Amino acid sequence: MKKKWMSTMIAAAMLGMQSCSIPAAPIDLIQAPAAQDASEDENELRQALPEGSRILLPLSQEEGSGIMFGDIDGDQAEEAIVVFEDGSMNSSHQVAMLKKVEGQWKVVWDTKGAGNGLDFTQIKDVDHDGIPDVVLGWVLGGGEKGLDVYTWKDHSLELLHKKGYRDQPLDSNEQEISLP
Numbered sequence: 103m104k105k106k107w108m109s110t111m112i113a114a115a116m117l118g119m120q121s122c123s124i125p126a127a128p129i130d131l132i133q134a135p136a137a138q139d140a141s142e143d144e145n146e147l148r149q150a151l152p153e154g155s156r157i158l159l160p161l162s163q164e165e166g167s168g169i170m171f172g173d174i175d176g177d178q179a180e181e182a183i184v185v186f187e188d189g190s191m192n193s194s195h196q197v198a199m200l201k202k203v204e205g206q207w208k209v210v211w212d213t214k215g216a217g218n219g220l221d222f223t224q225i226k227d228v229d230h231d232g233i234p235d236v237v238l239g240w241v242l243g244g245g246e247k248g249l250d251v252y253t254w255k256d257h258s259l260e261l262l263h264k265k266g267y268r269d270q271p272l273d274s275n276e277q278e279i280s281l282p
Protein backbone atom coordinates (compact mmCIF):
# COMPACT_ATOMS: atom_id res chain seq x y z
CA MET A 103 0.00 0.00 0.00
CA LYS A 104 2.82 2.32 0.95
CA LYS A 105 4.66 1.43 -2.24
CA LYS A 106 1.64 2.31 -4.32
CA TRP A 107 1.34 5.61 -2.53
CA MET A 108 5.00 6.32 -3.16
CA SER A 109 4.72 5.60 -6.87
CA THR A 110 1.70 7.89 -7.04
CA MET A 111 3.79 10.58 -5.40
CA ILE A 112 6.64 10.04 -7.86
CA ALA A 113 4.23 10.11 -10.79
CA ALA A 114 2.74 13.31 -9.48
CA ALA A 115 6.19 14.84 -9.03
CA MET A 116 7.16 13.87 -12.58
CA LEU A 117 3.95 15.38 -13.88
CA GLY A 118 4.81 18.50 -11.97
CA MET A 119 8.28 18.67 -13.57
CA GLN A 120 6.84 18.04 -17.01
CA SER A 121 4.39 20.83 -16.68
CA CYS A 122 7.31 23.20 -16.09
CA SER A 123 9.07 22.31 -19.33
CA ILE A 124 6.16 21.61 -21.65
CA PRO A 125 3.97 24.57 -22.51
CA ALA A 126 0.51 23.99 -21.06
CA ALA A 127 -2.44 23.61 -23.38
CA PRO A 128 -4.90 26.52 -23.14
CA ILE A 129 -7.41 24.34 -21.30
CA ASP A 130 -4.83 23.68 -18.53
CA LEU A 131 -4.22 27.37 -18.16
CA ILE A 132 -7.90 27.95 -17.60
CA GLN A 133 -8.63 25.02 -15.32
CA ALA A 134 -5.62 24.74 -13.04
CA PRO A 135 -5.89 28.11 -11.27
CA ALA A 136 -9.67 27.74 -10.92
CA ALA A 137 -9.33 24.58 -8.81
CA GLN A 138 -6.79 26.28 -6.59
CA ASP A 139 -8.99 29.33 -6.20
CA ALA A 140 -11.94 27.25 -5.06
CA SER A 141 -10.35 26.14 -1.78
CA GLU A 142 -8.77 29.55 -1.26
CA ASP A 143 -12.17 31.11 -1.76
CA GLU A 144 -13.70 28.70 0.74
CA ASN A 145 -11.24 29.82 3.40
CA GLU A 146 -11.88 33.46 2.62
CA LEU A 147 -15.64 32.87 2.71
CA ARG A 148 -15.41 31.34 6.17
CA GLN A 149 -13.58 34.44 7.35
CA ALA A 150 -16.32 36.69 5.98
CA LEU A 151 -18.96 34.96 8.14
CA PRO A 152 -19.70 35.87 11.77
CA GLU A 153 -17.20 34.39 14.22
CA GLY A 154 -18.02 30.85 15.33
CA SER A 155 -20.12 30.10 12.24
CA ARG A 156 -20.30 26.53 11.03
CA ILE A 157 -20.92 25.70 7.35
CA LEU A 158 -23.81 23.23 7.04
CA LEU A 159 -23.57 20.03 5.02
CA PRO A 160 -26.63 18.88 3.07
CA LEU A 161 -27.71 15.56 4.57
CA SER A 162 -29.14 13.85 1.48
CA GLN A 163 -26.34 14.64 -0.95
CA GLU A 164 -23.08 12.74 -0.98
CA GLU A 165 -21.20 15.46 -2.79
CA GLY A 166 -23.28 18.39 -1.70
CA SER A 167 -21.93 21.41 0.06
CA GLY A 168 -23.11 24.36 2.08
CA ILE A 169 -20.93 26.51 -0.17
CA MET A 170 -21.95 27.00 -3.79
CA PHE A 171 -20.71 29.27 -6.54
CA GLY A 172 -22.67 30.68 -9.46
CA ASP A 173 -23.47 33.86 -11.34
CA ILE A 174 -26.69 34.55 -9.48
CA ASP A 175 -27.15 38.19 -10.50
CA GLY A 176 -26.02 37.86 -14.12
CA ASP A 177 -23.03 40.24 -13.90
CA GLN A 178 -20.66 37.58 -15.34
CA ALA A 179 -18.86 37.18 -12.01
CA GLU A 180 -19.54 34.31 -9.65
CA GLU A 181 -21.21 34.90 -6.33
CA ALA A 182 -21.04 32.50 -3.41
CA ILE A 183 -24.05 31.13 -1.58
CA VAL A 184 -23.18 29.89 1.90
CA VAL A 185 -25.53 28.05 4.25
CA PHE A 186 -24.32 28.13 7.81
CA GLU A 187 -25.20 28.00 11.47
CA ASP A 188 -24.15 31.08 13.32
CA GLY A 189 -22.23 30.68 16.53
CA SER A 190 -24.57 32.71 18.72
CA MET A 191 -26.23 31.46 21.94
CA ASN A 192 -29.49 30.56 20.20
CA SER A 193 -27.77 29.56 17.01
CA SER A 194 -29.85 29.70 13.86
CA HIS A 195 -29.45 28.63 10.27
CA GLN A 196 -28.59 31.38 7.85
CA VAL A 197 -28.17 31.73 4.12
CA ALA A 198 -25.82 34.38 2.79
CA MET A 199 -24.87 35.55 -0.66
CA LEU A 200 -21.36 36.96 -0.94
CA LYS A 201 -19.72 38.94 -3.70
CA LYS A 202 -16.03 39.43 -4.22
CA VAL A 203 -15.37 43.15 -3.91
CA GLU A 204 -11.78 44.28 -4.48
CA GLY A 205 -10.53 40.77 -3.80
CA GLN A 206 -12.54 40.27 -0.61
CA TRP A 207 -15.75 38.33 -0.11
CA LYS A 208 -18.50 40.50 1.36
CA VAL A 209 -21.98 39.47 2.45
CA VAL A 210 -24.43 41.33 0.20
CA TRP A 211 -27.62 39.48 1.12
CA ASP A 212 -28.71 37.13 3.86
CA THR A 213 -31.80 35.49 5.24
CA LYS A 214 -32.77 33.04 7.95
CA GLY A 215 -32.87 29.38 7.01
CA ALA A 216 -35.72 27.05 7.90
CA GLY A 217 -36.00 23.85 9.91
CA ASN A 218 -33.60 21.74 11.91
CA GLY A 219 -31.03 21.06 9.24
CA LEU A 220 -29.98 21.34 5.63
CA ASP A 221 -31.09 18.57 3.29
CA PHE A 222 -30.17 19.71 -0.21
CA THR A 223 -28.41 22.52 -2.07
CA GLN A 224 -28.10 23.32 -5.72
CA ILE A 225 -27.64 26.26 -8.03
CA LYS A 226 -29.77 25.61 -11.07
CA ASP A 227 -31.97 27.53 -13.47
CA VAL A 228 -35.21 25.83 -12.47
CA ASP A 229 -37.57 28.33 -14.14
CA HIS A 230 -35.57 28.45 -17.38
CA ASP A 231 -35.18 32.20 -17.60
CA GLY A 232 -31.43 31.94 -18.16
CA ILE A 233 -30.50 33.04 -14.63
CA PRO A 234 -29.33 30.41 -12.13
CA ASP A 235 -31.60 30.02 -9.11
CA VAL A 236 -30.68 28.99 -5.59
CA VAL A 237 -32.36 25.74 -4.52
CA LEU A 238 -32.30 24.87 -0.81
CA GLY A 239 -33.98 21.94 0.91
CA TRP A 240 -34.51 22.03 4.68
CA VAL A 241 -35.22 19.23 7.15
CA LEU A 242 -38.38 20.31 8.96
CA GLY A 243 -38.89 17.33 11.28
CA GLY A 244 -41.38 14.45 11.27
CA GLY A 245 -40.08 13.30 7.88
CA GLU A 246 -41.18 16.56 6.28
CA LYS A 247 -38.82 18.68 4.24
CA GLY A 248 -39.24 22.06 2.67
CA LEU A 249 -37.80 23.34 -0.57
CA ASP A 250 -37.07 27.03 -1.09
CA VAL A 251 -36.12 28.42 -4.49
CA TYR A 252 -34.59 31.88 -4.57
CA THR A 253 -34.06 33.95 -7.67
CA TRP A 254 -32.35 37.27 -8.32
CA LYS A 255 -34.86 40.08 -8.81
CA ASP A 256 -34.65 43.84 -8.32
CA HIS A 257 -31.14 43.76 -6.82
CA SER A 258 -32.01 41.12 -4.25
CA LEU A 259 -32.64 37.40 -3.89
CA GLU A 260 -36.37 36.73 -3.63
CA LEU A 261 -38.29 33.60 -2.79
CA LEU A 262 -39.60 32.31 -6.12
CA HIS A 263 -41.09 29.04 -5.01
CA LYS A 264 -41.70 27.05 -1.86
CA LYS A 265 -42.97 23.50 -1.52
CA GLY A 266 -42.94 20.56 0.84
CA TYR A 267 -41.34 17.26 -0.12
CA ARG A 268 -40.48 13.97 1.51
CA ASP A 269 -37.89 12.12 -0.55
CA GLN A 270 -36.35 13.87 -3.50
CA PRO A 271 -36.51 17.64 -3.84
CA LEU A 272 -36.13 17.47 -7.62
CA ASP A 273 -37.90 15.14 -10.00
CA SER A 274 -35.66 12.07 -10.31
CA ASN A 275 -35.98 11.81 -14.10
CA GLU A 276 -35.76 15.38 -15.24
CA GLN A 277 -34.04 16.90 -12.23
CA GLU A 278 -36.48 19.75 -12.51
CA ILE A 279 -38.81 21.40 -10.14
CA SER A 280 -42.30 21.67 -11.52
CA LEU A 281 -43.19 25.26 -10.96
CA PRO A 282 -46.84 26.24 -10.75
Ligand SMILES: [Ca+2]
Binds near residue numbers: 176177178179
Ligand atom coordinates in the same frame (compact mmCIF):
# COMPACT_ATOMS: atom_id res chain seq x y z
CA1 LIG B 1 -22.71 37.55 -10.60
Ligand SMILES: [Ca+2]
Binds near residue numbers: 228231253
Ligand atom coordinates in the same frame (compact mmCIF):
# COMPACT_ATOMS: atom_id res chain seq x y z
CA1 LIG C 1 -33.87 31.16 -13.18
